[in-house]
Amino acid sequence: MKFSEVVGHHEIKQKLIHAVQNGRIPHAQLFLGQEGGGNLPLAISYAQYINCIQRTAEDSCGTCPSCVKYNQLQHPDLHFCFPITGSDNTSDSFMSEFHEIMRTNPYTTYIEWMEKISDAKAGVMNVAQANEIVKKLSLKPYEASYQVMIIWMPETMNIPTANKLLKTIEEPPNRSLIILVANNDEEMLNTTLSRVQYIKLKKLQDMDMLAALTSKFEMSFDKAREIVNVADGNYRHALRLVEMDEEEEDTTKLLQEWFRASYAMEIGKLGQVVDTISKLSREKQKSFYEYAIHIFRQSLAMNNAEEVMRVTSNERQFLDKFSAVTQNHKIPRVIEKMEKAVYFVDRNANSKILAMNLSMDLHEALKLEN
Ligand SMILES: [Zn+2]
Numbered sequence: 001m002k003f004s005e006v007v008g009h010h011e012i013k014q015k016l017i018h019a020v021q022n023g024r025i026p027h028a029q030l031f032l033g034q035e036g037g038g039n040l041p042l043a044i045s046y047a048q049y050i051n052c053i054q055r056t057a058e059d060s061c062g063t064c065p066s067c068v069k070y071n072q073l074q075h076p077d078l079h080f081c082f083p084i085t086g087s088d089n090t091s092d093s094f095m096s097e098f099h100e101i102m103r104t105n106p107y108t109t110y111i112e113w114m115e116k117i118s119d120a121k122a123g124v125m126n127v128a129q130a131n132e133i134v135k136k137l138s139l140k141p142y143e144a145s146y147q148v149m150i151i152w153m154p155e156t157m158n159i160p161t162a163n164k165l166l167k168t169i170e171e172p173p174n175r176s177l178i179i180l181v182a183n184n185d186e187e188m189l190n191t192t193l194s195r196v197q198y199i200k201l202k203k204l205q206d207m208d209m210l211a212a213l214t215s216k217f218e219m220s221f222d223k224a225r226e227i228v229n230v231a232d233g234n235y236r237h238a239l240r241l242v243e244m245d246e247e248e249e250d251t252t253k254l255l256q257e258w259f260r261a262s263y264a265m266e267i268g269k270l271g272q273v274v275d276t277i278s279k280l281s282r283e284k285q286k287s288f289y290e291y292a293i294h295i296f297r298q299s300l301a302m303n304n305a306e307e308v309m310r311v312t313s314n315e316r317q318f319l320d321k322f323s324a325v326t327q328n329h330k331i332p333r334v335i336e337k338m339e340k341a342v343y344f345v346d347r348n349a350n351s352k353i354l355a356m357n358l359s360m361d362l363h364e365a366l367k368l369e370n
Contacts, residue, residue: 001045001071001106003059006038007235008208009201016046016199021057025050025146026197028169028178030154033201035183036234040152041106042201043179044070047078047148050177066144073099077147079136082113083123083156090132107236110153110183125157130164137168137176147176154180155187162189169195203233217242249314255292256318262362263325270359278351285345289358293338295319299326325366334365 003013019025033039045060048070052060060067069075080098081091091098094117101108101116114123133149141147149172157165169192172178178196185193206228212235213224223245231238254276261270280288295315302323326334341358345351 001041001048002062002067003042003045003049006041006045007212008204009038009042010208012042012199012201017049017057020050020055025177027172027176028180028196029199030180030182030185030193030196031199031201032182032185034203034233035109036107036231036236036238037201037204038107038235039183039201040102040108040150040181043150043181044073044102044106047146047150047177047179050146050148051075051077051144073102075144076142077144079133079147079149080152081125081129081133081149082152083110083125084129085114085118085120085123087126088128089126090128092132105236105239107239109236110156123153123156125151125154125161127158127160127164130157130161133165134168137173137178141175145175148179149176150179150181152181154182154192155184157188157192159189162192166191166195204235205233209233209235209238213238213242219245251288251291252314252318255288255295258292258359259322259362259366262359263366265363274352274355274359277355280351282345282348282351285351285355286342289338289341289345293335293342295322296326296331296335296338299323300331303331330365334362337361337365 003017006013031039031043033042048067049055049060051066051070053064053066054061060070062071066075070078073080080095082094082098084091084094086093097117098113101113105112110123114120117123133151137147137149154162169178169180180192180196182188209228209231210221210224213219213227214221217224219242227238227241227245230241254273257269258273258277260266261273277285277288295318298315299319299322302319303326337358341354344354
Protein backbone atom coordinates (compact mmCIF):
# COMPACT_ATOMS: atom_id res chain seq x y z
CA MET A 1 0.00 0.00 0.00
CA LYS A 2 1.40 3.38 -1.00
CA PHE A 3 0.90 6.57 1.03
CA SER A 4 -1.22 7.86 -1.84
CA GLU A 5 -3.68 5.00 -1.28
CA VAL A 6 -4.25 6.05 2.32
CA VAL A 7 -6.94 8.71 2.74
CA GLY A 8 -5.82 12.06 4.20
CA HIS A 9 -3.29 12.50 7.04
CA HIS A 10 -1.04 14.64 4.82
CA GLU A 11 0.95 16.22 7.65
CA ILE A 12 1.71 12.93 9.34
CA LYS A 13 2.77 11.35 6.05
CA GLN A 14 5.19 14.26 5.55
CA LYS A 15 6.55 13.81 9.05
CA LEU A 16 7.07 10.06 8.52
CA ILE A 17 8.73 10.57 5.13
CA HIS A 18 11.00 13.21 6.62
CA ALA A 19 12.11 10.87 9.41
CA VAL A 20 12.91 8.08 6.94
CA GLN A 21 14.81 10.42 4.60
CA ASN A 22 16.89 11.65 7.52
CA GLY A 23 17.56 8.16 8.81
CA ARG A 24 15.78 8.85 12.10
CA ILE A 25 13.34 5.98 12.30
CA PRO A 26 12.20 5.28 15.86
CA HIS A 27 12.42 1.62 16.91
CA ALA A 28 8.99 1.52 18.48
CA GLN A 29 6.06 3.73 17.58
CA LEU A 30 2.40 3.94 18.46
CA PHE A 31 0.01 4.97 15.67
CA LEU A 32 -2.95 6.24 17.65
CA GLY A 33 -6.19 7.19 15.93
CA GLN A 34 -9.94 6.68 15.97
CA GLU A 35 -11.58 3.60 14.47
CA GLY A 36 -12.04 3.81 10.72
CA GLY A 37 -9.54 6.66 10.47
CA GLY A 38 -6.89 4.55 8.78
CA ASN A 39 -4.09 4.11 11.32
CA LEU A 40 -3.50 0.51 10.19
CA PRO A 41 -3.22 1.23 6.44
CA LEU A 42 -1.01 4.21 7.32
CA ALA A 43 1.31 1.96 9.36
CA ILE A 44 1.55 -0.51 6.46
CA SER A 45 2.29 2.22 3.91
CA TYR A 46 4.96 3.61 6.24
CA ALA A 47 6.63 0.19 6.56
CA GLN A 48 6.44 -0.20 2.77
CA TYR A 49 8.07 3.21 2.32
CA ILE A 50 10.89 2.35 4.71
CA ASN A 51 11.74 -0.79 2.73
CA CYS A 52 11.08 0.47 -0.80
CA ILE A 53 14.31 0.40 -2.79
CA GLN A 54 13.22 3.17 -5.17
CA ARG A 55 11.36 5.48 -2.82
CA THR A 56 10.96 9.13 -3.74
CA ALA A 57 10.50 12.19 -1.57
CA GLU A 58 6.72 11.65 -1.83
CA ASP A 59 6.01 7.95 -1.73
CA SER A 60 7.11 4.36 -2.19
CA CYS A 61 7.42 3.26 -5.82
CA GLY A 62 4.84 0.45 -5.72
CA THR A 63 6.75 -1.61 -8.29
CA CYS A 64 10.12 -2.65 -6.83
CA PRO A 65 10.44 -6.26 -5.54
CA SER A 66 9.89 -5.09 -1.96
CA CYS A 67 6.77 -3.05 -2.82
CA VAL A 68 5.32 -5.91 -4.88
CA LYS A 69 5.58 -8.22 -1.85
CA TYR A 70 4.24 -5.52 0.44
CA ASN A 71 1.25 -5.01 -1.84
CA GLN A 72 0.34 -8.65 -1.31
CA LEU A 73 1.25 -8.40 2.40
CA GLN A 74 3.55 -11.33 1.64
CA HIS A 75 6.94 -9.82 2.42
CA PRO A 76 8.96 -12.25 4.59
CA ASP A 77 10.08 -9.33 6.77
CA LEU A 78 6.61 -7.91 7.37
CA HIS A 79 4.93 -9.41 10.44
CA PHE A 80 1.54 -8.89 12.03
CA CYS A 81 0.04 -9.54 15.42
CA PHE A 82 -3.68 -9.01 16.12
CA PRO A 83 -6.39 -10.10 18.56
CA ILE A 84 -7.48 -13.73 18.31
CA THR A 85 -9.33 -16.37 20.29
CA GLY A 86 -8.01 -19.58 21.84
CA SER A 87 -5.07 -19.52 24.26
CA ASP A 88 -3.06 -22.06 22.22
CA ASN A 89 -3.46 -20.19 18.97
CA THR A 90 -1.04 -17.55 17.71
CA SER A 91 -1.34 -14.82 15.07
CA ASP A 92 0.02 -17.28 12.50
CA SER A 93 -3.04 -19.51 13.10
CA PHE A 94 -5.18 -16.74 11.53
CA MET A 95 -2.68 -15.16 9.14
CA SER A 96 -4.43 -16.15 5.90
CA GLU A 97 -7.75 -14.75 7.20
CA PHE A 98 -5.96 -11.55 8.21
CA HIS A 99 -4.32 -11.16 4.80
CA GLU A 100 -7.68 -11.74 3.15
CA ILE A 101 -9.57 -9.13 5.16
CA MET A 102 -6.76 -6.59 4.78
CA ARG A 103 -6.60 -7.03 1.02
CA THR A 104 -10.33 -6.48 0.62
CA ASN A 105 -10.77 -3.91 3.36
CA PRO A 106 -7.68 -2.29 4.90
CA TYR A 107 -9.96 -0.01 6.95
CA THR A 108 -11.45 -3.01 8.71
CA THR A 109 -12.57 -2.65 12.32
CA TYR A 110 -11.90 -4.80 15.34
CA ILE A 111 -15.55 -6.00 15.36
CA GLU A 112 -15.47 -6.95 11.68
CA TRP A 113 -12.25 -8.85 12.28
CA MET A 114 -13.65 -10.77 15.26
CA GLU A 115 -16.81 -11.62 13.29
CA LYS A 116 -14.63 -13.07 10.57
CA ILE A 117 -12.65 -15.43 12.76
CA SER A 118 -14.96 -16.35 15.60
CA ASP A 119 -18.40 -16.25 17.21
CA ALA A 120 -16.81 -14.57 20.19
CA LYS A 121 -17.26 -10.81 20.43
CA ALA A 122 -13.91 -10.14 22.08
CA GLY A 123 -10.43 -11.25 21.17
CA VAL A 124 -7.19 -11.15 23.08
CA MET A 125 -3.45 -11.07 22.48
CA ASN A 126 -2.16 -14.00 24.46
CA VAL A 127 1.26 -14.97 25.80
CA ALA A 128 1.78 -17.44 22.96
CA GLN A 129 1.53 -14.49 20.57
CA ALA A 130 4.09 -12.53 22.60
CA ASN A 131 6.46 -15.50 22.35
CA GLU A 132 5.80 -15.63 18.62
CA ILE A 133 6.77 -11.95 18.28
CA VAL A 134 9.96 -12.41 20.28
CA LYS A 135 10.90 -15.45 18.22
CA LYS A 136 10.23 -13.82 14.85
CA LEU A 137 12.23 -10.71 15.71
CA SER A 138 15.15 -12.72 17.08
CA LEU A 139 15.90 -13.76 13.50
CA LYS A 140 17.68 -11.38 11.17
CA PRO A 141 15.64 -9.90 8.31
CA TYR A 142 15.62 -12.16 5.25
CA GLU A 143 16.10 -9.46 2.66
CA ALA A 144 14.77 -6.08 3.81
CA SER A 145 16.70 -3.27 5.45
CA TYR A 146 14.24 -3.48 8.32
CA GLN A 147 11.86 -6.17 9.44
CA VAL A 148 8.64 -4.65 10.71
CA MET A 149 6.24 -6.03 13.32
CA ILE A 150 2.84 -4.36 13.19
CA ILE A 151 0.81 -5.01 16.33
CA TRP A 152 -2.83 -4.09 15.66
CA MET A 153 -5.16 -3.44 18.61
CA PRO A 154 -2.53 -3.73 21.39
CA GLU A 155 -5.38 -2.72 23.73
CA THR A 156 -6.36 -6.39 23.70
CA MET A 157 -3.05 -7.58 25.21
CA ASN A 158 -3.53 -9.14 28.60
CA ILE A 159 -1.09 -8.12 31.32
CA PRO A 160 1.26 -11.13 31.02
CA THR A 161 1.48 -10.51 27.25
CA ALA A 162 2.24 -6.82 27.70
CA ASN A 163 4.89 -7.60 30.32
CA LYS A 164 6.45 -10.25 28.15
CA LEU A 165 6.87 -7.72 25.33
CA LEU A 166 8.31 -4.85 27.36
CA LYS A 167 11.92 -5.71 26.69
CA THR A 168 11.36 -6.25 22.97
CA ILE A 169 9.51 -2.93 22.63
CA GLU A 170 12.17 -1.15 24.68
CA GLU A 171 14.95 -2.49 22.53
CA PRO A 172 13.87 -4.33 19.39
CA PRO A 173 16.58 -6.68 18.11
CA ASN A 174 18.87 -5.44 15.37
CA ARG A 175 17.09 -4.00 12.32
CA SER A 176 13.57 -4.58 13.68
CA LEU A 177 10.89 -1.97 14.00
CA ILE A 178 7.74 -2.29 16.06
CA ILE A 179 4.60 -0.34 15.21
CA LEU A 180 1.68 -0.52 17.62
CA VAL A 181 -1.62 0.51 16.00
CA ALA A 182 -4.28 1.47 18.55
CA ASN A 183 -7.60 3.26 18.88
CA ASN A 184 -7.39 3.92 22.60
CA ASP A 185 -4.18 4.26 24.59
CA GLU A 186 -6.07 4.54 27.88
CA GLU A 187 -6.62 0.80 27.72
CA MET A 188 -2.88 0.15 27.53
CA LEU A 189 -0.24 -0.17 30.25
CA ASN A 190 1.86 2.87 31.06
CA THR A 191 4.95 0.70 31.02
CA THR A 192 4.24 -0.05 27.35
CA LEU A 193 3.30 3.51 26.46
CA SER A 194 6.45 4.99 28.01
CA ARG A 195 8.55 2.89 25.61
CA VAL A 196 7.01 4.08 22.32
CA GLN A 197 7.01 7.24 20.26
CA TYR A 198 3.53 8.55 19.57
CA ILE A 199 2.16 9.27 16.13
CA LYS A 200 -1.23 10.82 16.83
CA LEU A 201 -3.64 10.81 13.90
CA LYS A 202 -6.14 13.64 13.73
CA LYS A 203 -9.73 12.99 12.73
CA LEU A 204 -10.01 12.53 8.95
CA GLN A 205 -10.95 15.74 7.16
CA ASP A 206 -14.24 15.87 5.25
CA MET A 207 -12.42 17.22 2.18
CA ASP A 208 -10.07 14.22 2.10
CA MET A 209 -12.91 11.72 2.44
CA LEU A 210 -14.85 13.54 -0.30
CA ALA A 211 -11.88 13.37 -2.65
CA ALA A 212 -11.37 9.67 -1.89
CA LEU A 213 -15.02 8.71 -2.41
CA THR A 214 -15.53 10.66 -5.63
CA SER A 215 -12.36 9.27 -7.19
CA LYS A 216 -12.98 5.69 -6.09
CA PHE A 217 -16.70 5.40 -6.86
CA GLU A 218 -18.97 6.74 -9.53
CA MET A 219 -21.06 9.03 -7.44
CA SER A 220 -22.26 12.59 -7.51
CA PHE A 221 -20.58 15.20 -5.37
CA ASP A 222 -23.84 15.73 -3.47
CA LYS A 223 -24.17 12.04 -2.66
CA ALA A 224 -20.55 11.89 -1.50
CA ARG A 225 -21.06 14.94 0.68
CA GLU A 226 -24.14 13.38 2.24
CA ILE A 227 -22.14 10.24 3.11
CA VAL A 228 -19.17 12.18 4.44
CA ASN A 229 -21.46 14.22 6.71
CA VAL A 230 -22.87 11.05 8.25
CA ALA A 231 -19.54 9.20 8.47
CA ASP A 232 -17.91 11.96 10.53
CA GLY A 233 -14.24 11.11 10.06
CA ASN A 234 -14.74 7.35 9.94
CA TYR A 235 -13.77 6.20 6.44
CA ARG A 236 -14.83 2.62 7.17
CA HIS A 237 -18.30 3.90 7.96
CA ALA A 238 -18.32 5.91 4.73
CA LEU A 239 -17.44 2.78 2.71
CA ARG A 240 -20.28 0.89 4.37
CA LEU A 241 -22.72 3.67 3.43
CA VAL A 242 -21.52 3.48 -0.19
CA GLU A 243 -22.15 -0.29 -0.22
CA MET A 244 -25.65 0.20 1.14
CA ASP A 245 -26.33 2.87 -1.42
CA GLU A 246 -25.15 0.64 -4.28
CA GLU A 247 -27.35 -2.19 -3.08
CA GLU A 248 -30.31 0.16 -3.00
CA GLU A 249 -29.61 1.22 -6.57
CA ASP A 250 -29.44 -2.41 -7.70
CA THR A 251 -32.77 -3.14 -6.03
CA THR A 252 -34.41 -0.16 -7.68
CA LYS A 253 -33.13 -1.27 -11.07
CA LEU A 254 -34.29 -4.86 -10.57
CA LEU A 255 -37.74 -3.74 -9.48
CA GLN A 256 -38.18 -1.48 -12.49
CA GLU A 257 -37.08 -4.26 -14.84
CA TRP A 258 -39.51 -6.65 -13.20
CA PHE A 259 -42.45 -4.25 -13.47
CA ARG A 260 -41.70 -3.51 -17.11
CA ALA A 261 -41.19 -7.15 -18.10
CA SER A 262 -44.37 -8.23 -16.26
CA TYR A 263 -46.41 -5.46 -17.79
CA ALA A 264 -45.24 -6.22 -21.33
CA MET A 265 -45.05 -10.00 -20.72
CA GLU A 266 -41.65 -10.24 -22.37
CA ILE A 267 -41.02 -13.89 -21.57
CA GLY A 268 -37.23 -13.94 -22.11
CA LYS A 269 -36.58 -10.83 -20.05
CA LEU A 270 -39.08 -11.91 -17.42
CA GLY A 271 -37.35 -15.28 -17.06
CA GLN A 272 -34.04 -13.53 -16.37
CA VAL A 273 -35.55 -11.19 -13.80
CA VAL A 274 -37.44 -13.98 -12.03
CA ASP A 275 -34.20 -15.93 -11.91
CA THR A 276 -32.38 -13.02 -10.28
CA ILE A 277 -35.14 -12.48 -7.71
CA SER A 278 -35.37 -16.14 -6.76
CA LYS A 279 -31.61 -16.36 -6.22
CA LEU A 280 -31.66 -13.61 -3.58
CA SER A 281 -31.47 -14.79 0.03
CA ARG A 282 -34.88 -15.17 1.70
CA GLU A 283 -34.29 -12.03 3.75
CA LYS A 284 -33.50 -10.11 0.58
CA GLN A 285 -36.51 -11.50 -1.29
CA LYS A 286 -38.70 -10.28 1.54
CA SER A 287 -37.19 -6.81 1.48
CA PHE A 288 -37.51 -6.80 -2.31
CA TYR A 289 -41.27 -7.48 -2.18
CA GLU A 290 -41.66 -5.02 0.68
CA TYR A 291 -39.89 -2.46 -1.44
CA ALA A 292 -42.28 -3.22 -4.31
CA ILE A 293 -45.21 -2.59 -1.94
CA HIS A 294 -43.63 0.70 -0.92
CA ILE A 295 -43.35 1.78 -4.56
CA PHE A 296 -46.99 0.84 -5.24
CA ARG A 297 -48.13 2.84 -2.22
CA GLN A 298 -46.13 5.84 -3.48
CA SER A 299 -47.75 5.39 -6.86
CA LEU A 300 -51.17 5.35 -5.19
CA ALA A 301 -50.33 8.56 -3.37
CA MET A 302 -49.23 10.12 -6.63
CA ASN A 303 -52.48 9.19 -8.37
CA ASN A 304 -54.40 10.70 -5.48
CA ALA A 305 -52.37 13.89 -5.99
CA GLU A 306 -50.95 13.53 -2.51
CA GLU A 307 -47.44 14.64 -1.85
CA VAL A 308 -45.00 11.80 -2.57
CA MET A 309 -42.42 11.52 0.16
CA ARG A 310 -39.32 9.42 0.67
CA VAL A 311 -38.50 8.60 -2.92
CA THR A 312 -35.22 9.22 -4.69
CA SER A 313 -35.09 11.25 -7.88
CA ASN A 314 -34.61 8.02 -9.85
CA GLU A 315 -37.72 6.50 -8.27
CA ARG A 316 -39.70 9.64 -8.93
CA GLN A 317 -38.85 9.55 -12.64
CA PHE A 318 -39.99 5.96 -12.78
CA LEU A 319 -43.20 6.70 -10.84
CA ASP A 320 -44.08 9.55 -13.19
CA LYS A 321 -44.43 7.06 -16.03
CA PHE A 322 -45.50 4.08 -13.99
CA SER A 323 -48.45 5.77 -12.31
CA ALA A 324 -50.17 5.97 -15.71
CA VAL A 325 -50.68 2.18 -15.66
CA THR A 326 -51.47 1.95 -11.98
CA GLN A 327 -54.92 3.45 -11.75
CA ASN A 328 -56.27 3.60 -8.23
CA HIS A 329 -58.54 0.60 -8.19
CA LYS A 330 -55.86 -1.78 -9.46
CA ILE A 331 -53.30 -1.01 -6.85
CA PRO A 332 -54.82 -2.49 -3.67
CA ARG A 333 -55.11 -5.79 -5.51
CA VAL A 334 -51.41 -5.83 -6.40
CA ILE A 335 -50.38 -4.80 -2.91
CA GLU A 336 -52.41 -7.68 -1.50
CA LYS A 337 -50.57 -10.15 -3.76
CA MET A 338 -47.22 -8.74 -2.71
CA GLU A 339 -48.08 -9.06 0.96
CA LYS A 340 -48.99 -12.69 0.39
CA ALA A 341 -45.64 -13.18 -1.32
CA VAL A 342 -43.79 -11.87 1.75
CA TYR A 343 -45.79 -14.31 3.86
CA PHE A 344 -44.92 -17.25 1.59
CA VAL A 345 -41.21 -16.42 1.41
CA ASP A 346 -41.17 -16.73 5.18
CA ARG A 347 -42.72 -20.18 4.87
CA ASN A 348 -40.09 -21.53 2.50
CA ALA A 349 -42.13 -21.42 -0.68
CA ASN A 350 -40.33 -22.29 -3.93
CA SER A 351 -38.82 -18.90 -4.73
CA LYS A 352 -38.90 -19.27 -8.49
CA ILE A 353 -42.54 -20.39 -8.71
CA LEU A 354 -43.50 -17.64 -6.29
CA ALA A 355 -41.80 -14.93 -8.33
CA MET A 356 -43.24 -16.26 -11.59
CA ASN A 357 -46.81 -16.45 -10.22
CA LEU A 358 -46.44 -12.96 -8.86
CA SER A 359 -45.32 -11.72 -12.28
CA MET A 360 -48.53 -13.16 -13.79
CA ASP A 361 -50.64 -11.46 -11.10
CA LEU A 362 -48.75 -8.27 -11.70
CA HIS A 363 -49.38 -8.52 -15.44
CA GLU A 364 -53.10 -9.09 -14.97
CA ALA A 365 -53.49 -6.30 -12.47
CA LEU A 366 -51.56 -3.80 -14.56
CA LYS A 367 -53.38 -4.75 -17.75
CA LEU A 368 -56.83 -4.76 -16.15
CA GLU A 369 -59.19 -2.44 -17.98
CA ASN A 370 -60.29 0.55 -16.03
ZN1 LIG B 1 9.26 0.21 -4.03
